[in-house]
Amino acid sequence: MNNFSFTKALDMDTAISLTSGNDHNKLIAGGTNIIDLLKYFITEADTLVDINSIPGISKIAENETGGIRIGALVTNADTAYHAIIEEKYPLLSKAILAGASAQIRNMATNGGNLLQRTRCYYFYDIHTPCNKREPGSGCSAIQGYNRIHAILGHSESCIAVFPSDMCVALSVLDAVVHISGPEEERNVAFSDFHRLPGDTPESDNNLKRGELITAIDLPEKGFSKYYSYLKLRDRASYSFALVSVATGLDLENGLIKEARIALGGVSPKPWRVKEAEDFLKGKEPKIANFEATAQMILKGAKGFEHNRFKIELAKKAIVRNCMMALDPTSQRAGAKPSL
Structure with missing residues (x-):
């Protein structure tokens, strides 16, 4: 792990300004994935920007359309056990509780869940070629041990899979991702948020530089029956x-x-x-x-x-x-x- 500075962003504008101007400034909330990426030298950080103190994005509440808005800083555990989620969106609760461990769910945030990187063996081994980690170096998994890898949506550049359980349920629920950035606030349909590898496997999603997820909206229909x-x-x-x-x-x-x-x-x-x-x-x-x-x-x-x-x-x-x-x-x- 490289040396880095640590700072707290107390508002959205500060978090955006600190990350939009420097690719090596990284956001941290629960830290359950970014710390691994730092420890394994997959990514480097000049500064870790703690966003846990930003107000307004750490609650779950009903919205004006009859659905639910889930804050990006709400933990996976608090989401899964929330009374409204259990009643109206039990599919989401079940999916979250199938993921990771209780300890990780207590720390991991919803925004971070959407942004986690693949758990491909070769991605985490910096001594092997990986187009997702180092574009143009090759994909070791194609000719390697690929038991956990993709059978759909892969390309000649990458056959890694996205590891989230929560996101599979969010896909069924037709969630909408709310994003803030240096240029604008925008909403992205969940089906358009993550990317297939194609020729650019290093890009996991359509989040732009300096942007961060603020919330996830669920429509009224939750398939609760x-x-x-x-x-x-x-x-x-x-x-x-x-x-x-x-x-x-x-x-x-x-x-x-x-x-x-x-x-x-x-x-x-x-x-x-x-x-x-x-x-x-x-x-x-x-x-x-x-x-x-x-x-x-x-x-x-x-x-x-x-x-x-x-x-x-x-x-x-x-x-x-x-x-x-x-x-x-x-x-x-x-x-x-x-x-």
Whole structure:
């Protein structure tokens, strides 16, 4: 870890001015990812700018549209256990609690969750080529041990996946990210916030220099009746997803009125296919229809030597999770979905 200075930003303008003028000034809130990046020499900081004292971005409150505004500085734990989130957006609560460990959730902030970097082995090993860390150096994972890597949305430059559980649920909920910066305040649809690698894998998202996330807005619809989050991983806690699925369903007269399905652990960003969701409209919520949807979502998936199993695993996980969403009580410990 390199030497750095530390300062507190007491307002938004100070935080923006300190980071917009120097790429090596970094923001810190919970610090659960930036500290790792510093320790492993993946990034350097001239100054760490503590933003925890900035007012107005550390609460959860209902907004004028009937939805919820979640402050960027609210911790993952406080979000997951908030009464309104548990009641109106239980899918988000479930997804957050599937991530990391209790200790990390107590520290990690919502804004930081959206900005965390990949957990690719090669990204964290500065002695190996990595286009995300050093553009143009190559991708070690393509010919390396790629069991945890992407099967969708990857490119010849990068096959790393985005690690967040929270963001998979936010994708299904059609969240909106509020951003402040040196030029303006702006709102970005969640589906447009993260980027696929293409030829610029070093850019994980569409946040501009000097900008910071201030809040996340959730619309009124929270799929509180029919929902499920399924995370398949190597161990039951503190492990990143091999495949995860967030599902929200809206049923009317026994038919699917609306369906939203997002995958995690398989792509450089939460993965949704609108065509597959539209296919389910007006159809019965049964296995055959969910299987057809899974085929559409995984269309074009490409595995590598060690992760080809993810393609079939993801298809089965989609079907299982959609069936679980019909009865959220099936998500209790030890319960089995009615297949």
